[in-house]
Amino acid sequence: MERTLTDTIHVINPNSSAHVTQAIALAAAPFQAAGRDVICVSMSDGPKGIETETDLQDSVPPMLRYALEKETEAAAFVVACFSDPGLFLLRERLRRPVFGIAxxxxxxxxxxxxxxxxxxxxxxxxxxxxxxxxxxxxxxxxxxxxxxxxxxxxxxxxxxxxxxxxxxxxxxxxxxxxxxxxxxxxxxxxxxxxxxxxxxxxxxxxTQAAIAMADGFTKLNRPGNIK
Amino acid sequence: MERTLTDTIHVINPNSSAHVTQAIALAAAPFQAAGRDVICVSMSDGPKGIETETDLQDSVPPMLRYALEKETEAAAFVVACFSDPGLFLLRERLRRPVFGIAxxxxxxxxxxxxxxxxxxxxxxxxxxxxxxxxxxxxxxxxxxxxxxxxxxxxxxxxxxxxxxxxxxxxxxxxxxxxxxxxxxxxxxxxxxxxxxxxxxxxxxxxTQAAIAMADGFTKLNRPGNIK
Amino acid sequence: MERTLTDTIHVINPNSSAHVTQAIALAAAPFQAAGRDVICVSMSDGPKGIETETDLQDSVPPMLRYALEKETEAAAFVVACFSDPGLFLLRERLRRPVFGIAxxxxxxxxxxxxxxxxxxxxxxxxxxxxxxxxxxxxxxxxxxxxxxxxxxxxxxxxxxxxxxxxxxxxxxxxxxxxxxxxxxxxxxxxxxxxxxxxxxxxxxxxTQAAIAMADGFTKLNRPGNIK
Amino acid sequence: MERTLTDTIHVINPNSSAHVTQAIALAAAPFQAAGRDVICVSMSDGPKGIETETDLQDSVPPMLRYALEKETEAAAFVVACFSDPGLFLLRERLRRPVFGIAxxxxxxxxxxxxxxxxxxxxxxxxxxxxxxxxxxxxxxxxxxxxxxxxxxxxxxxxxxxxxxxxxxxxxxxxxxxxxxxxxxxxxxxxxxxxxxxxxxxxxxxxTQAAIAMADGFTKLNRPGNIK
Amino acid sequence: MERTLTDTIHVINPNSSAHVTQAIALAAAPFQAAGRDVICVSMSDGPKGIETETDLQDSVPPMLRYALEKETEAAAFVVACFSDPGLFLLRERLRRPVFGIAxxxxxxxxxxxxxxxxxxxxxxxxxxxxxxxxxxxxxxxxxxxxxxxxxxxxxxxxxxxxxxxxxxxxxxxxxxxxxxxxxxxxxxxxxxxxxxxxxxxxxxxxTQAAIAMADGFTKLNRPGNIK
Amino acid sequence: MERTLTDTIHVINPNSSAHVTQAIALAAAPFQAAGRDVICVSMSDGPKGIETETDLQDSVPPMLRYALEKETEAAAFVVACFSDPGLFLLRERLRRPVFGIAxxxxxxxxxxxxxxxxxxxxxxxxxxxxxxxxxxxxxxxxxxxxxxxxxxxxxxxxxxxxxxxxxxxxxxxxxxxxxxxxxxxxxxxxxxxxxxxxxxxxxxxxTQAAIAMADGFTKLNRPGNIK
The missing domain is CATH 3.40.50.12500 (Rossmann fold)
Structure with missing residues (x-):
């Protein structure tokens, strides 16, 4: 299978805790072992943790900035927070499919x-x-x-x-x-x-469920995204 | 009936269109005629109109700033957009009840x-x-x-x-x-x-439904807000 | 605010127990304190208490008689029994809105x-x-x-x-x-x-919830009732 | 099969229209042909027809009087009006099962x-x-x-x-x-x-559905009724 | 009431346990006492008991063979297993109504x-x-x-x-x-x-519920079956 | 990525029509292109097509035989019929996960x-x-x-x-x-x-949805199947 730049699934931890991202990375490991490029990334300008409605609101702009920047080189994005913050906004703004873990x-x-x-x-x-x-x-x-x-x-x-x-x-x-x-x-x-x-x-x-769905969906050569 | 500073219901138009706020004001008129203080206000730093998920996201910070500033003098807040943007966030942050028109x-x-x-x-x-x-x-x-x-x-x-x-x-x-x-x-x-x-x-x-519920709720002398 | 004869909300206790009506009156007090005319009334020819389906059936004719008699001078009626007896019948028969507490x-x-x-x-x-x-x-x-x-x-x-x-x-x-x-x-x-x-x-x-909704609804100058 | 007095299903037309009762009787015919005693009866003191909530309310007392009078000799009662007026009241008051056609x-x-x-x-x-x-x-x-x-x-x-x-x-x-x-x-x-x-x-x-269920239920020798 | 060959309700125990069929027969007794012909029958070539999805699958062919053989002389069939195996298949294949006990x-x-x-x-x-x-x-x-x-x-x-x-x-x-x-x-x-x-x-x-419904339905002289 | 014998997803067309299986194979192509082993197979002893409840019942034994035979070398099975025949039976019998396209x-x-x-x-x-x-x-x-x-x-x-x-x-x-x-x-x-x-x-x-889910699930190294 030939790889292209857009083979990578970006799993976004909307908060800034690196140890949370490390834990998230465990979910990605089996897919990486199976040959899929998966990047797990913290939002350094996101909230420290996501507990409140305010945290959810504040977590969206960093994710959007990140995703817009990576859009051309990403196959799909996963929002790795169980409240799926910004899911519909990201779907609206991006030409790549976006998956929420909840x-x-x-x-x-x-x-x-x-x-x-x-x-x-x-x-x-x-x-x-x-x-x-x-x-x-x-x-x-x-x-x-x-x-x-x-x-x-x-x-x-x-x-x-x-x-x-x-x-x-x-x-x-x-x-x-x-x-x-x-x-x-x-x-x-x-x-x-x-x-x-x-x-x-x-x-x-x-998180594994979302990566799996992103993995499968992006193999279908569908031109569009999830609206 | 004695009036206090906190008798006023603030109806927030999350967008910056003054003519929308004028239309919203029609909803408030019967309550004002019945003696209730109701203020209808545009968010000058909000989106021009609210159509997209992005508009919804962007409409929240101005509303929060406004509401925090008016919190001590307001009886209640009404979010006057049919997608109820920020409703649960405002309830989380404010000591006054908040009502969404949807x-x-x-x-x-x-x-x-x-x-x-x-x-x-x-x-x-x-x-x-x-x-x-x-x-x-x-x-x-x-x-x-x-x-x-x-x-x-x-x-x-x-x-x-x-x-x-x-x-x-x-x-x-x-x-x-x-x-x-x-x-x-x-x-x-x-x-x-x-x-x-x-x-x-x-x-x-x-909008009238929300003002009516705000009007009624704030007469009950309940100390708290809506969580 | 100018008062008219039809400003009064009639809260009907469908049973004949005066002490229940007194308890109901506590619910009305905050609205009265805010300037609304609210009358709480027992049905002297209603059941002593409302526990059975038979009590519910028997509670309707006295309420209907009362409401028809007061119709021209009432703004709205509240049926103050948690099974909302006769709610749809009263709405059918009266030109004033009727609210059930359940x-x-x-x-x-x-x-x-x-x-x-x-x-x-x-x-x-x-x-x-x-x-x-x-x-x-x-x-x-x-x-x-x-x-x-x-x-x-x-x-x-x-x-x-x-x-x-x-x-x-x-x-x-x-x-x-x-x-x-x-x-x-x-x-x-x-x-x-x-x-x-x-x-x-x-x-x-x-009961407070119903009085609040009656209070709000009757300020809207809607000609009709609830069908 | 030995017949007893309490073998009869009483199908109550809550209104006073004899021609409606005649039409209802067509529903009972196949059960009568199969050997079941079924009586279809108009309530002469019931409403002329049942169209409104008021008609529904007014239809209950005649049905209750009739059913209480026939209780010892009836196997079951069927309320033959598609709004099932008084169904739960009759179940509460009678020691026989009651079925509603709706x-x-x-x-x-x-x-x-x-x-x-x-x-x-x-x-x-x-x-x-x-x-x-x-x-x-x-x-x-x-x-x-x-x-x-x-x-x-x-x-x-x-x-x-x-x-x-x-x-x-x-x-x-x-x-x-x-x-x-x-x-x-x-x-x-x-x-x-x-x-x-x-x-x-x-x-x-x-109506046939209700008679069929009454017919079946009453063969089970259950002592009680439907509460 | 004249009896015909097709007056009989066949209650099919999909498994081969005679003692289960005996227990099922207790459900039929009141209907038999009331004059209805009811036959309760084991499927000797069915599973010994029905516990698994495999048992459910395996129980269908024997029931279908039995029912097709008895079709002309049966009024209705009852599938006496609480998972209603083959219910829709039997309805599809038979010109007689079929009832499931679940x-x-x-x-x-x-x-x-x-x-x-x-x-x-x-x-x-x-x-x-x-x-x-x-x-x-x-x-x-x-x-x-x-x-x-x-x-x-x-x-x-x-x-x-x-x-x-x-x-x-x-x-x-x-x-x-x-x-x-x-x-x-x-x-x-x-x-x-x-x-x-x-x-x-x-x-x-x-089981009694299903026999009762079969009993009632088959009195209605409906030509068809349940599809 | 190292391949093992159990990397293959078997997509079962429960009927015997080769041209249907060919059409199904189109769904598998993108996954095969991405490196996944997917086999699409007709059941030569299955029904010609699946339209009726009888066809559904008859389609299960051939699928079960096939799947039991391939169990040790399969990663997962997909039942490629929109009524998901035998889905829960196959899950019960197999140590591999089974996915239904509906x-x-x-x-x-x-x-x-x-x-x-x-x-x-x-x-x-x-x-x-x-x-x-x-x-x-x-x-x-x-x-x-x-x-x-x-x-x-x-x-x-x-x-x-x-x-x-x-x-x-x-x-x-x-x-x-x-x-x-x-x-x-x-x-x-x-x-x-x-x-x-x-x-x-x-x-x-x-069919693509089911293959995608099978593809993702089987990468998770979960020991069990879907019960």
Whole structure:
């Protein structure tokens, strides 16, 4: 297969945390191993993290600047934040397809189970997710969306965080009837397999889902983008 | 009734067109006549008009600046654009309640009919509206959302525009089964009554719906805002 | 603002219990304080309380007689019973708009949260509520509707009742995922603020929601009523 | 099979029109031919016809009086009006099961097609039907509900009425995608077969559907009723 | 009533277990007592039991052979397996109406309660049921579908199985809000009444529901079948 | 990238028509061009074409035999028939992931538009599609599913067929509000681009969608399959 400049998928971490981008890069690794060019990039002028509506608003201009600059050399863009900030704006502005990890993650989870349980980090994000899944018209597939309910300090304790994710996943599975788990964040690729092992039902990494869809879509030689 | 500084409802036209703000002011007039202080204001540093996702994104910072500046002296804010840009961000940032005309207009229309027909200006806005009404969980109440399909030049011909609105409303009523019409724009107060007369079913002005809800809510002495 | 005879909102308690009407009057107080004429009235020939389908049926003729008698001097009517008895009949018969507290309460709650938790008094009313919210097309917004499950004797113990409401609200919040509570009864205005304080999420008084919507609607100089 | 006094199904025409009851009797004939005792009865003190919300309200007390009087000797009751007036009240008050023709007709139509087209007599009944089917949670199965739009005078012209029903059925089939038709009235048994022949898709007589369900249910020796 | 050869309803147990067919026969007994000819038959060349997708696939050819052979002498067929295997195929191939116990059971349960709780035997069947109820467009009526979670050995202990069904029914009632229970299997007629007694809400035997609908439908002298 | 024996995606045409398989192969070409091994294969012992429920039932055993035989050397299987016959059975039996073109096509279309218009070949397939999309929980996203309504003879006239597809697509777009078209068949890859050009909205080839998802999924090194 001949490579061209526009073979590369750009996975944009809308925030400026390099360690988040490193975690995102784990999601890209299998595609890179299979020969696909994937670049994972932080927005140095983006918010430090994306927790609030304000962060979401502020994350868009840096992503747009980046994407416009890379447009001619990119095959596709992935917005690697579970609230899919700027997704429709980027689709409007770019001649390349743009994929959001929440949208793609939910669609991929629909292939693996009947009722989706979403593990979110922050409780404040839950109503936003519910609106988004409802806007996608897939609310009926949602078993529940539950936040792990940890403070920022506790999030740094990876073991405590993983324990809470297992606990939350069990509630989604047993009480809410989820038979597939969608991880509600961009930087969780590292624990997908362990979580799946603990819960005994499939666990979807939304960033991988989005890269996979970008990978497939860009092979179709479609001239256009996603409007 | 004693007035206080915080009795005023600020209706924000997110764009910079003074003539749009003048049209919006027609919606406020009955409330002012009933003794309520209502200020309708253009964002001079906002987009000229709001048609695209980019316009929506760009309209938020000016509104936020304005609202933060007026926060202590305002009773409530109304975002007078049918895509409710920045609604959840403003609610997050302000200690005053914030109302969006699309959300309030749809809720008000639900009181007046079983199946809502939305008359939109631009075809490109329709999928965004559909996502929004679905996010509100009221998609079942929607008979249809149809754009009048006029170019910018034609929009200036008020008679042609009104004729197209009547025609679109008739399709929504007869073909799609709408029994109430929601006007999908902020600056249409001037034609609500005429349109209702022509169509023979209730027509809702979303800006009036939002001002009415702001008016009512702010009388309840609730300390908080809408989160 | 000039007052006319038809400025008055009539809030109809369909039952004959004066103490319920007194409780309802608490909901009207903020609107009266803001200068609106609101009359809260019991139906002396209505049922003693409204618990059964029979009570609902029997509550309509007295309300209709009252409303027809007051029609020329009323701005609007509010039916202050959470099953909205006779709502569509009154709209059919009267030239004034009529508002039901269940319908308006649910619409108002949709402004304050994504998932509504309804606290009902009687278990027997729950399926009726579910049918009603489904008829409104908003079932997707409902996190749950749970009855406090107290006998009549226990209802007189206000402290026990409040404790059960807090307990039920906590289940709706924690187990069912409600982020806004709708009180499923007409005479609960007195405890709204306390309940909100205990639960930590907004609590909506449906009677206030209906008066607010009546207040706003009647300022619009619309000739018609709600059909 | 031994007969007992309580073998009889009472089909109640809530209005006082004997000719409507005669038409309803056609629906019962096949069950009588199969050996079931079915009585079709007019309510002489009911409304002349049931068109409005007021008619619906007024139709309940006569039905309740009749049913209470016949309770010990009836196997079941059928309310033969397409708005199912008093259905839940009668269920609450009687120790016998009660069936409504709208509810049973819709459930039966769900066996015969994927998308239901309802032919209604009056346009004013359509929103009420939509609320009812939504309350039943089956709105997704509804292709459309269209009224034949004839005045009272024209309804007496049976040929004109049949022609309009065929025309309305064709719109439901071709434009709205209905693959089964539910006749939205109690007294249409006489034309079911002809209509089905003209339209080429199954046509359901709701009165027959309700009698069939009453017939089946009452064979199960269940002690209780439908609550 | 004159009997004809085609008065008989054939209830097909798609598997080869005679004891399951005996249990199914209990469902038919009340209809036989009322004078209806009902034959309950095992498929000797069908799977031993129906648990997997493979069993479902394999169960269809024997049923089709049987039904084609009996077509001229049958009034209707009932597929007595809660996954309704081959339902649409049999409808396509036969000139007699065919009823599935899952479809009919769910429709019957909709008459007896607002929110259906399904007690399933195997956890693996739950997603299939959820897809089926969603395909029927009645997902909104489902409170929950929970498996009793017993191994094959434990299922033979009828007391342990009944205890688990009561326990599962209580969770569906109390936690999920079910007000009617649908037994998710064909051979449970023997315990319907006991389970209803224990749970205090109606319990539906789907096989009886299907026989009742077959019984009623075949009295209507409709020439055709269900397509 | 190192190739292994299990790199190959097997696209199964469940029928025995070689020319259909040739058409399917067009969908695979871009993936093969990008380096992926894709085999498109007819089932010589399958039905000649798949039109009926019987064809669907009969198509499963040959696919299962084929897939079991190829299991160790296949990366994934695609069922290339728009009714996804045997999808859940194959998932149950195989240790490799299995993708259906209807499921994947619909999910892919959800990325490209808000309201899906499905162009089906046969009218008889429409209710089956509607049940399937409802089972997927995405009925809300469906603008319509319309058959081109051509007889078998006319289908051979490719120009007439294309003209009817354009015509049907226009109805879906203009009357039903579709903004993305999903081709409801396996062998249409050849006309996707032309149809998209004519209609002016994206057109999805479901076979390509399924191959793309299989391609992406199999790069993730997940041990399991889709259950």
């Amino acid at each position: 949208e793609c993650g939910a669609l991929a989870a629909m292939l693996l189970g009947r009722r989706l349980g979403v593990i979110s980090i922050l409780q404040a994000a839950v109503p936003r997710h519910l609106r988004y899944f409802a806007a996608m018209g897939i609310g009926e597939r949602l078993a529940g969306d539950r936040a792990i309910g940890l403070g920022v300090a506790e999030l740094k304790d990876r073991e405590a965080m993983f324990a809470r994710m297992v606990e939350t996943g069990q509630i989604l599975k047993r009480q809410d009837g989820a038979d597939v788990i969608l991880m509600g964040g961009a930087a969780m690729s590292g624990i997908r397999a362990s979580l799946e092992h603990e819960l005994g039902i499939p666990v979807v990494d939304p | 959300e309030c207009g749809a809720l008000a229309a639900m009181l007046l009919g079983r199946r809502l027909g939305v008359i939109s200006i631009l075809q490109a806005a329709v999928p965004r509206h559909l996502r929004y009404f679905a996010a509100m969980g009221i998609g079942e109440r929607l008979a249809g959302d149809r754009a009048i399909g006029l170019g910018v030049a034609e929009l200036k011909d008020r008679e042609a525009m009104f004729a197209r609105m009547v025609e679109t409303g008739q399709i929504l009523k007869r073909q799609d089964g709408a029994d109430v019409i929601l006007m999908g724009g902020a600056a249409m107060s001037g034609i609500r009554a005429s349109l209702e007369h022509e169509l023979g079913i209730p027509v809702v002005d979303p | 319908e308006c309460g649910a619409l108002a709650a949709m402004l304050l949260g994504r998932r509504l938790g309804v606290i009902s008094i009687l278990q027997a009313a729950v399926p009726r509520h579910l049918r009603y919210f489904a008829a409104m097309g908003i079932g997707e917004r409902l996190a749950g509707d749970r009855a406090i499950g107290l006998g009549v004797a226990e209802l007189k113990d206000r402290e026990a009742m409040f404790a059960r409401m807090v307990e039920t609200g906590q289940i709706l919040k924690r187990q069912d995922g409600a982020d806004v509570i709708l009180m499923g009864g007409a005479a609960m205005s007195g405890i709204r603020a306390s309940l909100e304080h205990e639960l930590g999420i907004p609590v909506v008084d449906p | 509810e049973c007709g819709a459930l039966a139509a769900m066996l015969l097609g994927r998308r239901l087209g309802v032919i209604s007599i009056l346009q004013a009944a359509v929103p009420r039907h939509l609320r009812y089917f939504a309350a039943m949670g089956i709105g997704e199965r509804l292709a459309g509900d269209r009224a034949i739009g004839l005045g009272v005078a024209e309804l007496k012209d049976r040929e004109a009425m049949f022609a309009r029903m065929v025309e309305t059925g064709q719109i439901l089939k071709r434009q709205d995608g209905a693959d089964v038709i539910l006749m939205g009235g109690a007294a249409m048994s006489g034309i079911r077969a002809s209509l089905e022949h003209e339209l080429g898709i199954p046509v359901v007589d709701p | 479809e009919c059971g769910a429709l019957a349960a909709m008459l007896l309660g607002r929110r259906l709780g399904v007690i399933s035997i195997l956890q693996a069947a739950v997603p299939r049921h959820l897809r089926y109820f969603a395909a029927m467009g009645i997902g909104e009526r489902l409170a929950g579908d929970r498996a009793i979670g017993l191994g094959v050995a434990e299922l033979k202990d009828r007391e342990a199985m009944f205890a688990r069904m009561v326990e599962t029914g209580q969770i569906l009632k109390r936690q999920d809000g079910a007000d009617v229970i649908l037994m998710g299997g064909a051979a449970m007629s023997g315990i319907r009444a006991s389970l209803e007694h224990e749970l205090g809400i109606p319990v539906v035997d789907p | 499921e994947c096509g619909a999910l892919a279309a959800m990325l490209l538009g808000r309201r899906l218009g499905v162009i089906s070949i046969l009218q008889a397939a429409v209710p089956r599609h509607l049940r399937y999309f409802a089972a997927m929980g995405i009925g809300e996203r469906l603008a319509g599913d319309r058959a081109i309504g051509l007889g078998v003879a006319e289908l051979k006239d490719r120009e007439a067929m294309f003209a009817r597809m354009v015509e049907t697509g226009q109805i879906l777009k203009r009357q039903d509000g579709a903004d993305v078209i999903l081709m409801g068949g396996a062998a249409m890859s050849g006309i996707r681009a032309s149809l998209e050009h004519e209609l002016g909205i994206p057109v999805v080839d479901p």
